[in-house]
Amino acid sequence: MCSRSRCYLATVMVVCWSVCVPMARGEVGVGAQPIAGAEVLLDGSRAMLDAKWTYWEGPRFSSSLPIKWKVVKDPVDPGTVVMTDDPAAAGGKYGTADIVTKKKYRDFRLHVEFLVSKKGGNSGVYLQNRYEIQVLDGDRSKHGMGAVINETESPYHAYRGVGKWNAYDIQFRAARFTDGKLTEKPLVTMYFNGKKVHVNQTINKVWGGKFSGLDGGNDGGRGITDRPGGLKLQCEGHDVRYRNIWLKVLDFPDADTDFGE
Numbered sequence: 001m002c003s004r005s006r007c008y009l010a011t012v013m014v015v016c017w018s019v020c021v022p023m024a025r026g027e028v029g030v031g032a033q034p035i036a037g038a039e040v041l042l043d044g045s046r047a048m049l050d051a052k053w054t055y056w057e058g059p060r061f062s063s064s065l066p067i068k069w070k071v072v073k074d075p076v077d078p079g080t081v082v083m084t085d086d087p088a089a090a091g092g093k094y095g096t097a098d099i100v101t102k103k104k105y106r107d108f109r110l111h112v113e114f115l116v117s118k119k120g121g122n123s124g125v126y127l128q129n130r131y132e133i134q135v136l137d138g139d140r141s142k143h144g145m146g147a148v149i150n151e152t153e154s155p156y157h158a159y160r161g162v163g164k165w166n167a168y169d170i171q172f173r174a175a176r177f178t179d180g181k182l183t184e185k186p187l188v189t190m191y192f193n194g195k196k197v198h199v200n201q202t203i204n205k206v207w208g209g210k211f212s213g214l215d216g217g218n219d220g221g222r223g224i225t226d227r228p229g230g231l232k233l234q235c236e237g238h239d240v241r242y243r244n245i246w247l248k249v250l251d252f253p254d255a256d257t258d259f260g261e
Contacts, residue, residue, distance in 0.1 A: 028169040028259075029194035032111055034246040041101055041231065042245035044080040046071045053099045056129060056232055060095035060211045063088035067099055069235070074243065075115065076165055081243040084123050089235040092122065095211035097235040100129050104228035106174040107252045113167045113244040121162070123240035124149070127172050128229035129213045130206045131186060135240060137162055146192045150207045155197035165243075166193055171259060173252040177226040186224075189257040199258055 027033060034040055041052050049071065055063055068086040073079075086097035105128065112125050116137045123135040132149040137159075139145060144154030146168070160166050169191040176184035190198040206224065210217030214229045233242060 028191040030165045030167045038246045038248035040246045044243045056098045056100040063097040081241045084235045084240045086235045089237040092236045100232040101230035107250045109248045110170040115241045117239035121238045122236040124234035126232035129232040131203045158192035158195045171257040187257045
């Protein structure tokens with residue numbers, strides 16, 4: 001019997017499948033609920049958006065508080081979601097109106113759900129406000145959907161497409177330093193819509209220059225510093241929507257971020 005949903009009979013198993021199936025790696029995929037100890041960062045409400053997020057005031061920032069992103073109806077399910085709609089980013093000017101969590105993190109487990117409303121829709125999920133996991137419809141390259149940007153090929157086969165909810169489940173280990181010097185590069189393992197697509201992927205630098213995130217302007221992005229950073233969502237003047245974002249702080253003593261099975 002499933003303790004979470006009381007699924008008594010085989011006839012109702014289809015209804016409660018998503019909550020009854022035990023997963024050693026923790027739930028992943030669209031609709032995954034926060035694991036024990038996780039904090040919900042975005043539930044689709046204006047109250048949580050304003051309470052837990054702010055703008056990243058980088059060198060290109062040109063918006064102003066309160067956050068101009070819109071809270072709109074979920075186009076698929078009941079409820080509301082957050083839409084990357086900020087006039088400052090019109091024309092694809094990333095870095096002008098990106099939002100970042102007020103809390104900063106090192107190692108963590110993350111769940112993010114996003115929906116691209118139109119073809120070519122562009123956004124991005126930034127780990128530690130440095131390392132981008134791309135959200136870009138139609139791009140299957142190392143700069144494309146689901147890629148650890150410029151580090152891996154796009155796992156485009158896992159993408160559900162425009163108008164549908166997608167989910168990234170990520171375990172991230174921050175860079176390690178000894179006496180102020182970088183000794184271990186950051187690592188990431190990721191599921192995309194329930195499919196494991198990256199395993200212990202090394203991230204070599206902050207890509208995209210000084211407008212992209214923390215340390216982007218240091219030595220061409222190679223000058224990573226030992227300071228925590230928030231989770232950032234990118235605004236590029238496209239209609240991309242987010243919901244059900246949660247994060248659990250972890251500590252990976254060893255260079256291994258794999259979820260296991």
